[in-house]
Amino acid sequence: xxxxxxxxxxxxxxxxxxxxxxxxxxxxxxxxxxxxxxxxxxxxxxxxxxxxxxxxxxxxxxxxxxxxxxxxxxxxxxxxxxxxxxxxxxxxxxxxxxxxxxxxxxxxxxxxxxxxxxxxxxxxxxxxxxxxxxxxxxxxxxxxxxxxxxxxxxxxxxxxxxxx
Amino acid sequence: xxxxxxxxxxxxxxxxxxxxxxxxxxxxxxxxxxxxxxxxxxxxxxxxxxxxxxxxxxxxxxxxxxxxxxxxxxxxxxxxxxxxxxxxxxxxxxxxxxxxxxxxxxxxxxxxxxxxxxxxxxxxxxxxxxxxxxxxxxxxxxxxxxxxxxxxxxxxxxxxxxxxxxxxxxxxxxxxxxxxxxxxxxxxxxxxxxxxxxxxxxxxxxxxxxxxxxxxxxxxxxxxxxxxxxxxxxxxxxxxxxxxxxxxxxxxxxxxxxxxxxxxxxxxxxxxxxxxxxxxxxxxxxxxxxxxxxxxxxxxxxxxxxxxxxxxxxxxxxxxxxxxxxxxxxxxxxxxxxxxxxxxxxxxxxxxxxxxxxxxxxxxxxxxxxxxxxxxxxxxxxxxxxxxxxxxxxxxxxxxxxxxxxxxxxxxxxxxxxxxxxxxxxxxxxxxxxxxxxxxxxxxxxxxxxxxxxxxxx
Numbered sequence: 001x002x003x004x005x006x007x008x009x010x011x012x013x014x015x016x017x018x019x020x021x022x023x024x025x026x027x028x029x030x031x032x033x034x035x036x037x038x039x040x041x042x043x044x045x046x047x048x049x050x051x052x053x054x055x056x057x058x059x060x061x062x063x064x065x066x067x068x069x070x071x072x073x074x075x076x077x078x079x080x081x082x083x084x085x086x087x088x089x090x091x092x093x094x095x096x097x098x099x100x101x102x103x104x105x106x107x108x109x110x111x112x113x114x115x116x117x118x119x120x121x122x123x124x125x126x127x128x129x130x131x132x133x134x135x136x137x138x139x140x141x142x143x144x145x146x147x148x149x150x151x152x153x154x155x156x157x158x159x160x161x162x163x164x
Numbered sequence: 165x166x167x168x169x170x171x172x173x174x175x176x177x178x179x180x181x182x183x184x185x186x187x188x189x190x191x192x193x194x195x196x197x198x199x200x201x202x203x204x205x206x207x208x209x210x211x212x213x214x215x216x217x218x219x220x221x222x223x224x225x226x227x228x229x230x231x232x233x234x235x236x237x238x239x240x241x242x243x244x245x246x247x248x249x250x251x252x253x254x255x256x257x258x259x260x261x262x263x264x265x266x267x268x269x270x271x272x273x274x275x276x277x278x279x280x281x282x283x284x285x286x287x288x289x290x291x292x293x294x295x296x297x298x299x300x301x302x303x304x305x306x307x308x309x310x311x312x313x314x315x316x317x318x319x320x321x322x323x324x325x326x327x328x329x330x331x332x333x334x335x336x337x338x339x340x341x342x343x344x345x346x347x348x349x350x351x352x353x354x355x356x357x358x359x360x361x362x363x364x365x366x367x368x369x370x371x372x373x374x375x376x377x378x379x380x381x382x383x384x385x386x387x388x389x390x391x392x393x394x395x396x397x398x399x400x401x402x403x404x405x406x407x408x409x410x411x412x413x414x415x416x417x418x419x420x421x422x423x424x425x426x427x428x429x430x431x432x433x434x435x436x437x438x439x440x441x442x443x444x445x446x447x448x449x450x451x452x453x454x455x456x457x458x459x460x461x462x463x464x465x466x467x468x469x470x471x472x473x474x475x476x477x478x479x480x481x482x483x484x485x486x487x488x489x490x491x492x493x494x495x496x497x498x499x500x501x502x503x504x505x506x507x508x509x510x511x512x513x514x515x516x517x518x519x520x521x522x523x524x525x526x527x528x529x530x531x532x533x534x535x536x537x538x539x540x541x542x543x544x545x546x547x548x549x550x551x552x553x554x555x556x557x558x559x560x561x562x563x564x565x566x567x568x569x570x571x572x573x574x575x576x577x578x579x580x581x582x583x584x585x586x587x588x589x590x591x592x593x594x595x596x597x598x599x600x601x602x603x604x605x606x607x608x609x610x611x612x613x614x615x616x617x618x619x620x621x622x
Contacts, residue, residue, distance in 0.1 A: 072181065076178055079178065091220050091222055091224050092167055092220070092222045092223070092233075094224045
């Protein structure tokens with residue numbers, strides 16, 4: 001099932017896919033795209049690795065163990081953008097800078113609090129996707145090894161039965 | 165600070181989710197978070213009671229454009245009730261030893277979802293918070309993680325996902341016909357659009373909430389789930405989560421779609437009556453304690469339907485009161501029946517009196533206002549029905565009491581002290597409401613005033 005072609009293309013595709021995810025998130029403020037779709041794309045990049053290489057190989061990628069915790073980080077970032085304005089006496093989710101004002105820029109990137117919210121959404125979706133996929137993969141792996149063990153034990157029993 | 169309870173619960177739930185809930189320290193932290201949310205809700209409630217409904221449109225958008233939070237007395241009553249039941253169940257489970265690390269976080273997330281449902285003024289946002297509460301409930305239903313609990317969780321998830329989907333469809337349809345998602349806007353638009361689509365939508369909404377409540381033709385999932393899950397989880401499902409159903413019917417029926425509620429009153433009356441009789445008769449014929457109580461819940465929501473069917477201010481008033489008292493009854497009974505000891509037995513008896521409607525327990529008050537509403541309406545059939553239902557519930561509650569607390573099982577020993585104290589505290593609360601009902605009556609009166617616009621005599 002897993003040929004060399006799959007393996008090579010999966011490996012080559014990982015970084016470009018993550019870059020596309022970043023692009024989708026950044027351009028989301030003027031064109032279609034946002035943190036949610038970026039999160040899905042980034043999680044799909046890891047799903048591909050998982051399908052081709054299996055959970056063991058995926059765990060060797062740097063920082064992958066901490067990705068599921070991104071859900072909490074993302075949730076807290078998003079909640080902060082919602083609730084910090086209310087601490088400062090405005091309504092929930094009041095964004096900064098207010099409508100009509102110009103935002104600080106870095107190239108074409110504009111820094112507004114809506115971006116922080118979207119980064120939070122990205123982290124939630126990405127962390128959830130990778131976390132769920134890898135925990136399913138691990139459960140599946142565990143089941144397979146235990147099934148193999150049972151089969152091997154049965155085979156050994158059968159042999160023992162044949163010799164006696 | 166009308167968003168404070170939501171903020172406390174939301175941040176608290178995320179923080180507790182990161183910790184191991186089986187450790188006592190973390191469980192106590194979650195109790196502190198839930199208790200402070202309850203206190204802030206009470207403070208907010210006092211403010212709402214004095215100064216009237218509070219409203220905020222999120223993000224500084226215009227009314228009707230942004231999502232709005234709208235807190236009136238009805239929302240406060242339901243939020244306080246649900247948070248109190250959740251708190252009791254959480255303390256109960258902590259005292260018995262929490263078995264899953266995610267349990268306290270799930271209780272907080274459910275508190276968040278319920279509080280959000282009761283505080284929102286936007287139909288779609290209602291659905292979002294509703295799903296937060298439901299998803300926590302799906303996971304909670306499998307708490308204990310034995311095959312039996314997984315089986316009942318599976319039934320619960322499948323049936324309630326169908327209910328949620330119906331509700332989502334009806335919100336989409338409401339938006340399509342009225343062009344609004346804020347409840348105030350929908351309420352204003354409904355009389356201006358064609359009647360037939362709205363009637364269809366109302367029927368769908370009714371079915372969706374009927375499934376949550378476990379009303380007669382939609383009740384089939386309820387006994388299987390309530391007998392399969394653990395005591396604290398059943399208390400949460402029946403005392404806190406089921407409030408979504410009755411709140412939804414009161415909010416969408418009496419508040420947003422009053423004309424359609426009146427139109428559907430005969431259906432509600434028949435279903436309510438069937439629920440009362442069916443629940444009562446089934447309860448008498450059952451033997452396992454949780455099964456009796458599960459069928460009893462089916463019967464009890466029948467009264468809420470009958471109250472709504474009577475309609476008018478008196479009917480809605482009775483429906484609110486009955487929901488509050490029923491939620492407390494059920495939480496108390498489900499917790500008490502899982503334990504042993506004479507203190508718990510006494511608490512159970514008080515709860516049983518309350519279900520049967522015997523003074524001075526709070527249930528008497530619920531039956532009384534229902535009687536008043538029925539007599540005011542001049543419908544003697546309902547009076548007879550309520551009497552009959554009361555008789556049935558008296559019978560099955562004391563059958564159960566006798567089986568569970570009089571005939572002592574030799575193999576079972578008395579339960580730990582702290583859980584007993586919680587149950588007794590809830591029983592005392594029920595007695596207090598029965599003996600000094602004035603605050604609750606006034607609150608319910610103001611809630612009706614907020615919905616229907618004019619005053620009502622309690």
